[in-house]
Amino acid sequence: MTQLLSEILTKYNYWIYITLMMIGLYAMIAKNNLVKKIVGMNIFQTAIILFYVSIGSKKGGTIPIIKHDHGAASHVVHAAEYINPLPHVLMLTAIVVSVATLGVALALAIKIYHRYQSLEEDEILAQIREK
Amino acid sequence: MKAAGLLIVILTGGLLIYATADFPPWAYPQSPASTHVSPRYIEKSIEETAVPNVVTAVLADYRGYDTMFETTVIFAAGVACFLLLRIRVEEGPEEQLFRHSLTGMTIRIKDGRKAPSDLEEFERIDAHWVPQDLIIKTVCRILIPFIQLFALYVIAFGHHSPGGGFQGGVILGASVIVLAMSHDLRSSLQRMGEKVNALLCAAGVLIYAGTGALCLAMGENFLDYGILAPLFRCDPVMARSNGIFMVEIGVGIAVMATMIRIYNNVSSAGRYDEGL
């Protein structure tokens, strides 16, 4: 029991991201409203961003901006003093991607709303079937 | 659907949790992620690119190619929003509404007669009653120059502090969006028209890709800024730093213009009228 507890406590970052991600996934599958699905999609993507950023952290590390004096390029830098910059870079990309997807998804939702005057998926499908 | 959703969620969550058993604990300094590739970035970035902010160095140099496509993603989203939503609204023979900004009186012009476009005191509105918020408008007017100044600082100082083209570009775009929200879309379109905006979108990414192509034209690999040293009159390491700055400017322009473009299209459903 204590082992399980310590397992959870040392890896709580993963548990949090998984919980968030599953909330997003559930919203995307089960919700009827198109905009709620888009919100779910965003939660889903943000959870992955959280996951990556949490990989980057290092105990005892600070933000990856190297302390330097002017002209002292020979100053030795220890990697252990700074957190891992790579996941942050990757997540800048993922943030941009999620913004871009959000923009396009909202544009589509607007187009659908103008055509059907509704954002509820079942109402729209009913309207399509009537024709 | 709800039951199916729950089942999928439980299965996926179970798989993901199952995998965490073999992960290193959180923030463990000896984990592979922290020891294999990334230490070189931290230890060498000043030596190789003269950029103290490692995230900027990795973003725009070591993995600069990714970032070019990242900017392209945002550009593509802007074009897609335009393609999806933009519609040409017929300036029909119906009525047009104008408000006299000093007295608040609304005049209506019917049947396509000439609008008082030469009069500065009149502003075009779409509904009979449009709220007029003096405080919000004034505060935004005062704030916008400072927001823009800060945005330029964020772009320019990305080498030494958190910041860079994306962050600065978004802030710059936000300044124009604030204008559109506090006034209306028309007044922001007067400052930055649709065509200028669209050209800026493409120009920004073109600066990025063009910098890469310049390196190629000068005989090195794509995006190898070191070769640009003769152009900047400095050593190859400093040239990398300058090359990074060039692409950051491109990113800033592209992101700013695209944010505004997405906002313009989405907020007015492509009609480019009053907006929200």
Add this chain to the structure above:
Amino acid sequence: MSQHYPVLLVTVPLLSAFLISISGWLNKRLCFPIAVAALASASFFSAGLLSKVIHKNVVLYRLGGWAPPWGIAYRVDYLNGLVLVVVSLVALINLISTYRSVEREFSEKLGAFYTLYVLFVTGLLGITVTGDAFNLYVLLEIASLTGYGLIAMGEEDRAPLASLNYVYMGTIGACFYLLGIGYLYIVTGSLNMADISAILPSLYQSRAVLSAFIICMVGVWLKMAFFPLHAWLPNAYTFAPSAASSLIAPLMTKVMVYVMLRLMLTVFTPDFVFSAIDINRSIVWLAVIAISMGAILALTARNLKKMLTYIIVAEVGYMVGGAWLGNRAGMTGAILHLVNDALMTLCVFLVVGNIVYRMKGHSFEDLRGLFRKMPFTMGAFAIGALSIIGVPPTCGFFSKWYLLWGGIQAGHYAFVAALLFSSLVNVVLFFRIFEIGYYESPTEAHGGGHSQGSIEEAPLSMLVPLYLVAVGLVVVGLYTGAIVNNVIRLAVPPGIV
């Protein structure tokens, strides 16, 4: 110069896309020529790359001059060399062929349409050429976003909803892939494919690696519409504008099949996929279900384009099944079918484009008497149909032959039966179309003022590229031996026997 081919292949279309976007605002007539020039040069570079791979060996390129695990590297070998040629050629032919219909459907937004078109192709080429797992994700998103935009411009009533559903499913797929790469990054610390696969063997027993593999696979399957994850595909492709559907339908799913093969063969290596974990037979069973369900669903369609989309679902099952059989013949069949299916799908979707251009619809009613009205278009359709059914000497026969042979060698008779069943269903499907097109006379409502039997063929600019593809189907079929011996045989790693 030729050492820069890998990057030129991607960046020339990329730069052209921006130029197209600018010229869309300044001078619309320039958009199409720039697009053609961009894709023609991409085809040239990809052909150059393939011949370089055949004559020398693997081509490597360091972007920004940084060595691989730290920088991004391009790596062209036999597998992606072949796929690159297919992608760039299919995109080029489709671009030229659909000039008229794009002009008609997008007259006001030509710039935006061609920008997205070229960016989509850039994305696919980038996915195919890259040797970096994360770079692949970024380009995947470019291809998907532009795809969403292009698809949603189709039929006013249905296309936006279909596209939005595609956005949901596509985002889940891409995010799963990203998550899988993140899991690999945690345990290996690297993003470069070659580097990951060098580190992985000591970790084959790790649960994290197994989960990473499963998550990546599910993500890629979502993107390629492997049955039960196919729900987005039929509507998205059916309601897309014809120029976009004949671009996206042949390419998107095939490139995702390539990504699956790349993950199986390079990142995770066959040792892991076929030996360390024992799931390949059950995956082939999934493929059997995919093939059968695709075929059955195609039978229920009352609309030519929708029928073809279900055939795509079945064809994806062929390729997944072939790849997972775990023997040389199956893998060869899967790669060969990837090439052939791109061409076959292009052929039949171009035909649909021509029909829509003239008849304004693609339901079965619109096809009545079409053999008399559009004899040349339907002639090409017949060749495409025969190839999809798998009649020699068209190329579809040969890849199916390899797949069947692989199934027999692996002793997976259900897969063999599913292949035969789906071929049989294809016969029924296409002969039903032939029957409608040949024997039934057009109804008055559609015949309009025209006298019966008059020819209303599509314009020459659409027919010539179509015939190029149709003849290509036979030529590729006749040269199957050369393709297999010179390229595919070397693309399959020696570990697979």
